[in-house]
Amino acid sequence: MGKNVHAHICGICDQTKDEGIFLYQLYICEDCESKIISTSPKDENYQFYVERLRAINQSFYTI
Template sequence: MKANHQKEQCMVCEEYREEGIRILFSFLCRDCEKEIVDTETNEVMYDYYVKKLKQMNTSKVEL
């Protein structure tokens, strides 16, 4: 029996993907997770990823 996966929008690339991780109220696709992990601090994309990940702290909080 095949599992029914719901696509969610990645907070970094904004694509809809089935596989990834949830962090707080945000979804991070597997591709972006790998890119973030493999990015060195001196690379151009590093600041972009940091900015996107900081948005998790300001996303909706439901109490």
């Protein structure tokens, strides 16, 4: 009974979070959203976020 019905699994970090956004069908938690926005192309995590965000493009065409 203690489960939050508004929790979703983040498509970036794969953790269940209560707060975030949907970008098409991909849910992105607030923490990952902040990290994506503040990551520069020179950052070592940049490519990781690019690969995870590609899931948006793939899921968009499979609908």
